[in-house]
Amino acid sequence: MEWQLEPILTRFQTLVQSLLASLPNVALALTLFLAFWLASGVARRSVQTLAQRAGQPAGIGLVFGRLVSWALLTLGVLVALTVIFPTLTAASLFGALGVSGVAIGFAFKDIFQNLLAGLLILITRPFRIGDQIVSGEHEGTVEDIQVRATLLRTYDNRQVVIPNSELYTNRVIVNTAYDRRRLAVTVGIGYGDDIAQAKRVILDTLAGVEEIRRDPAPTVLVRELADFSVNLEVRYWIDPPIRREVVESQDRVLEALKPALITAGIDLPLPTQQVLFHDQTEETDGDRTRQREGWPARADNPRPRAALTRHPETP
Structure with a gap:
């Protein structure tokens, strides 16, 4: 059986030609994505500056700045894909995203839940960065409120990553909520x-x-x-x-x-215990043949020790 090299060479030549023809589109797509990447950095810093000027906590500026940055980066990826693949229109791309949105929602349910909880924490501000809180078995200082989780630094210098949904739905003690x-x-x-x-x-x-x-x-x-x-x-x-x-x-x-x-002569007592043997009870304590307390009931129980040591003349 003879190998036919001509079809293979023809296909390889076609592939190379299509790759060379798409190089300008790839270069343009990379340039556009770089522009969106730079714009995302500028937008993130701008949002943080605006939040600071508005008197909002630093966490709000950080999280919303990250969201704006991620939105611009996602838009840049979509634009770059439409440039590289001209047949991929915006309508078809968003249509595909709409069809797969339900599957993506189920797959990233926890991520979206933590994202929403993080935004609500930043808006309602039950605690802020720098507060000392207690959540479940963990206690420490809030170092950062991220989109997915809150970073807690314990007093023994360990970091605990707590999902935002857990902090928003469960009880949290804020030790530094007030000034005293x-x-x-x-x-x-x-x-x-x-x-x-x-x-x-x-x-x-x-x-x-x-x-x-x-x-x-x-x-x-x-x-x-x-x-x-x-x-x-x-x-x-x-x-x-x-x-x-x-x-x-x-x-x-x-x-x-x-x-x-x-x-001042005031006692600071230590724990004390008094141990009584079974034959140290008084005869007035009751019928000794009915006193069980771990001892067998016998008719020949010994007399109480106090009675044995009593002076004979004592009635």
């Missing part, structure tokens, strides 16, 4: 201590801590009669309400309260 924040620490005193005296000592001690605001004034409340202590809740306000100030103020408050309470 109330904190509370718990102090346990003994049952034999004077509660009023302990409150006075605590309030006098807090008056010497510089980070605490004088208005509103600190307060001390009895919160619980616990197993081994009377728990007092010490409430006070600080500003600014950032995480570092929270931790440092709690450290200074507890460090100042401990020696002050001890000097």
